[in-house]
Amino acid sequence: MFDVIVVGAGFSGAVFAERCASVKGLKVLIIEQREHIAGNCFDYHDQHDVLIHKYGPHIFHTAKQDVWAYLSQFTNWREYQHEVLASIDNKLIPVPFNLNSLKLWYVEAEADKLKEKLVSRYGYGHKIGIQTLRETDDGELKALAELIYEKVFVNYTSKQWGVSPEDISPEVIARVPVYISTDNRYFQDEYQAIPADGYTSLFESMLSHPNIELELGQNAMEMIRLDKATGGILFRGEPFQGKVVFTGMIDELFDFEFGELAYRSLQFQFENHHKESFQTNATVNYPNDHLYTRITEFKKITGQVTDTTTIVKEFPQDYDRNDEHKNVPYYPMFNAKNEKLYSAYRTLTERYESLIVFGRLGDFKYYNMDDAVKRSLDVFETVYMSN
Numbered sequence: 001m002f003d004v005i006v007v008g009a010g011f012s013g014a015v016f017a018e019r020c021a022s023v024k025g026l027k028v029l030i031i032e033q034r035e036h037i038a039g040n041c042f043d044y045h046d047q048h049d050v051l052i053h054k055y056g057p058h059i060f061h062t063a064k065q066d067v068w069a070y071l072s073q074f075t076n077w078r079e080y081q082h083e084v085l086a087s088i089d090n091k092l093i094p095v096p097f098n099l100n101s102l103k104l105w106y107v108e109a110e111a112d113k114l115k116e117k118l119v120s121r122y123g124y125g126h127k128i129g130i131q132t133l134r135e136t137d138d139g140e141l142k143a144l145a146e147l148i149y150e151k152v153f154v155n156y157t158s159k160q161w162g163v164s165p166e167d168i169s170p171e172v173i174a175r176v177p178v179y180i181s182t183d184n185r186y187f188q189d190e191y192q193a194i195p196a197d198g199y200t201s202l203f204e205s206m207l208s209h210p211n212i213e214l215e216l217g218q219n220a221m222e223m224i225r226l227d228k229a230t231g232g233i234l235f236r237g238e239p240f241q242g243k244v245v246f247t248g249m250i251d252e253l254f255d256f257e258f259g260e261l262a263y264r265s266l267q268f269q270f271e272n273h274h275k276e277s278f279q280t281n282a283t284v285n286y287p288n289d290h291l292y293t294r295i296t297e298f299k300k301i302t303g304q305v306t307d308t309t310t311i312v313k314e315f316p317q318d319y320d321r322n323d324e325h326k327n328v329p330y331y332p333m334f335n336a337k338n339e340k341l342y343s344a345y346r347t348l349t350e351r352y353e354s355l356i357v358f359g360r361l362g363d364f365k366y367y368n369m370d371d372a373v374k375r376s377l378d379v380f381e382t383v384y385m386s387n
Contacts (some may be wrong), residue, residue, distance in 0.1 A: 003020070003242045003243070003245070004027070004244075005028075005029050006029070006030045008246070008247035008248050008361075009034075009038065009214065009216075010247065011372040011376065012247040012358060012359030012367075012376045013032075013039075013245065014206050014207055015070075015372075017030050018049060018206045018207065018212070019209065020211075023380075026242075027213075027340075028212045029215065030358065031215050031223065032215070033220065034216065036200070037200065037203045037204070037207060039055075040328075040330070041053070041058050041122050041199040041203070041369065042055065043198045043200050044198075048238045048272045048308050048310060050304060050306055050308065050309065052270065052298045054268075055266075055268070056296070056312065056314060057282070057283065057296040057298070059080070059186075059187070059192075060191075060193060061187040061189040061191065061368075061370055062190075064374055065190075068191040070373065071202065071373065071378065074205040075196060076196040076197070077193035077195065078302070078303055080301060080303075081185050081192055082185075082186045082192065083281055084202075084283045084294075085281045085283070085284045085285070086286075087285065087286050087289065088152065088283040088287065088386070091104055093278065096178065096186070097178050097179065098179040098181050098182065098184065100181065100184055109303040111274055114140060118180050119180055121136075122180050123180065125180065126180050127179050127180070128178050128180070129174045129175065129176060129177060130148060130173060130174075130178055131173050131174045131176075133148075133178055134146065140356065148178060149176075152287055154287075155287045155288045156286075156287035159287075159291070159330075160264070161264060161316070162294055162318060168364060169335070194301060194302060198302075214245065220246075221255075223235060226254075232352075233355060241354075241357055242354065243354050243355075243383070245358075246355065246357045246362060247358065247359035247360075248328060248359075249261070250345045250354065250357055250364060253311070257345075257348070258341055258345065259341060261332065261333075261342060261345075262332075262337075263331060263333060264316060264317070264319055264330060265328050266316055266328070266330050267315040267317050268312050268313070268314060269315065270310060270312050271310065271312075272311075272378055273310075274307070274308050276308075277300075277309060278311050280373050282296055282300035282301045283295070292314055292315050293316060294314050295311050295312070295314075296311065297310075298310055298311070313363075332365065356383060358376070359372065359375070359376070
């Protein structure tokens with residue numbers, strides 16, 4: 001009945017399925033273990049009629065014109081420029097740290113002096129890594145860098161990744177930007193918006209093609225079996241001649257043959273408050289206080305007008321596939337051990353000519369939403385359009 005079986009109804013799987021159906025006229029079955037489509041982008045109206053993101057806030061932004069054009073087929077957009085504040089020493093300052101943060105942190109004369117040094121040395125509008133600033137030969141800029149490192153970065157990152165400050169990898173530190181600008185936006189991409197009717201609605205439109213069939217709440221690993229002896233794939237006990245696209249956890253696909261890849265998970269605490277507004281910005285980070293890392297207020301993202309407001313607090317935690325409260329793999333843990341383990345699993349995929357593995361979990365990479373869409377479009381082009 002089907003030409004393609006896609007495992008996973010997040011962006012990676014849904015985009016590939018839509019392209020197969022719309023461009024090639026193929027019949028596609030999507031198998032999704034959750035009871036809903038849209039993966040971690042799933043949103044819905046809570047009991048107070050506030051549109052919330054079940055798996056934490058998702059802010060769409062991209063510099064990729066082709067991704068923007070593609071998704072715009074399935075949704076209208078609400079323009080939204082995301083700004084984040086951090087609660088530090090009883091002040092709310094913009095992050096990433098910028099020239100406005102500087103003004104809030106220092107008295108005017110000192111802020112102006114540091115601003116002049118930053119602009120003179122690095123140029124207005126440029127982003128520099130915190131580690132670069134820490135290694136400067138200017139004593140005052142070095143002191144500024146250490147303050148940013150200690151107050152904004154190190155404790156937040158320790159909570160997020162579950163490691164002590166001294167165990168934070170240099171690669172992670174190097175990616176922390178200081179923005180020599182008064183632009184408070186968290187992202188500077190050309191396209192920044194939220195699907196006007198929500199992400200779930202976008203996915204419903206994307207998957208509405210008559211050639212696409214969905215099976216929700218199903219465990220694909222109980223239906224699909226890889227035959228090591230022949231390099232073939234069985235679907236419900238019968239040889240399957242089409243393509244199998246797997247966007248789930250690559251180690252699970254091979255029954256954890258070499259061991260488990262490591263992830264960090266999150267626990268979300270939703271609260272509804274009987275007030276129109278809870279905080280000044282959509283997201284406020286808490287690097288140095290509380291067990292949670294940030295609070296997000298959804299109405300400030302979606303633009304909804306309601307009498308109450310719903311917020312979510314994010315608590316980072318270890319991942320455990322056997323614990324229903326910790327079994328969502330959000331962030332791959334990048335280290336030498338996991339890179340070697342992933343490479344071993346990736347090599348196994350080469351045994352199966354009709355197997356295609358990619359996506360955030362399949363590639364063991366952290367993808368923004370636009371990265372996931374782009375990766376899926378590119379894989380489709382390679383598989384079906386390159387010949």
